[in-house]
Amino acid sequence: MPVRVQQGDFDVGAEIAAFRRADPKIGAIASFIGLVRDRNEGDAVAGMTLEHYPGMTEKALAGIVAEAKGRWDIIDALVIHRVGELKPLDQIVLVVVTGAHRGAAFAACEFIMDYLKTRAPLWKKEQTAEGARWVEARSSDDEAAERWSEPSAK
């Protein structure tokens, strides 16, 4: 399952090129890149530490990708999430979805990010002028994930 959790940066172009593997069945690639901002909740952010649950993070991400492949007619999906020390401008997360057509690729990419935000065991602690603080989960992220609930699951 193409899921990676790593401290180092990733090269978006190289990752997409490797993930396509010159497969002529792919007609669409949708991607999302999450970045570290320099402000949050009105305060300047100098950097952050991303903590995760080794083992479960990979399992959760693989489960989310498997669910996306079951819901949409896509070819495959790649998720790379960084952990450790990060600074503003740094890349945090990459999601790449390949498919024959754009509709399913766009939807699956958004679904994977929404589920990652609410189900993958990762926690941000950001450094501000007032000291370090844990980033609270956002209710807007729960609402975003809820959009994808299947009627039978409610």
Next chain:
Amino acid sequence: MNVRILYFGRLREEMGIAGEMLDLPPEVGDVASLRARLIARGGVSASAFATTKAVRFSVNQDLARNDTPIKAGDEIAFFPPVSGG
């Protein structure tokens, strides 16, 4: 029965430990009763769970519910709502 407990994020900091091995009596059969037992120890266990809003948990690295059963050898983790991505 022996189980492995793990803590992450704010809860790990407040507990002062990343995890512990516990020998539980058989009546501790699900996540809710384990959590109640941890809080009943008092001290930092009680305060850490009290100050962490909406504690989430997993059993053997799958997100779990209050009534998810636990058994010998399980790995149970407690943590705040996630904030990755």
